[in-house]
Amino acid sequence: MAIPDASMEFSKFDDLNDELDFLFSSYFKNRRSVLMPSEKGWKPNTDMYETDTELVLTVDIAGISSSEIKIHLQRNILILRGIRREPIHEAKRKYHKMEIDFGPFERRIELPCSVGADGGIAGYSLGFLEIRLPKLEKENQQHIEIKIL
Template sequence: MEEAMGQFDSLWEEFFSMQREMQRFVEHLAGKRPSFAPFAEEPWVPACDVFETDVAFFVVVELAGVDPKEVEIFIQGKKLVVRGERREIPSPPKRDYYLMEIHFGPFYREIEFEEDIEDTAVRARYRNGFLVIECPKKHVWERRVPIDEGA
């Protein structure tokens, strides 16, 4: 069931991506923004790598061209949410595209971990277009509980 839902979500992401590309293409042909109301802008999904060590999960998100001030990171239970926006770079109004693969506008990425994380200890750094987020695992300490044998 989860696999089917994942495929369904993937199809929707692909549909919205094609919708955005067609909108950009129409804008290019018109030489400006089209006069009709554009579809609601759906967020694009940045590529990421997720790995773990004994003590932490690491999430590396590819965000080339994104101002770190435009990025928000949230912890929601076992989920890490990264969202923000990549703004289009200024370019001439009339342009001829040969290839259009770079996404602009709002982005959203959600990662769910298998274990709880220490939400107050999560750290993030942005270097050379990569956002690296370290999410320490929550330590579960084992201790023996004494049994009271009194009356």
């Protein structure tokens, strides 16, 4: 009796998982979540990591003017708000695919560690917003705004 190749069996599950992800994302892409009513509009993709001294977030917000982005820190929640305005086109268009989200967004991100507002910096380049916050040893209870350079 032949021993089945485990990688082939898991490959079938990976294929099914990819297909289900595609179906769900296609269906729910432009629908607001009833499970997360505190988040408004679309949600920009975000990466977050920490080093020994800081917490770093990278947010994919191509096409947004830095003047349209607001960053707030409340306790251990980072709140990003902004708007991506749809370009005005004079010629009539017939879209075959429209995957870029426009309009307002709000993203609330729970931070895994205590951070300080003092020394926090944000930069915007090539469509990515990078926020660097120094780690603290005690809980930060203040409400602050971080200006984008």
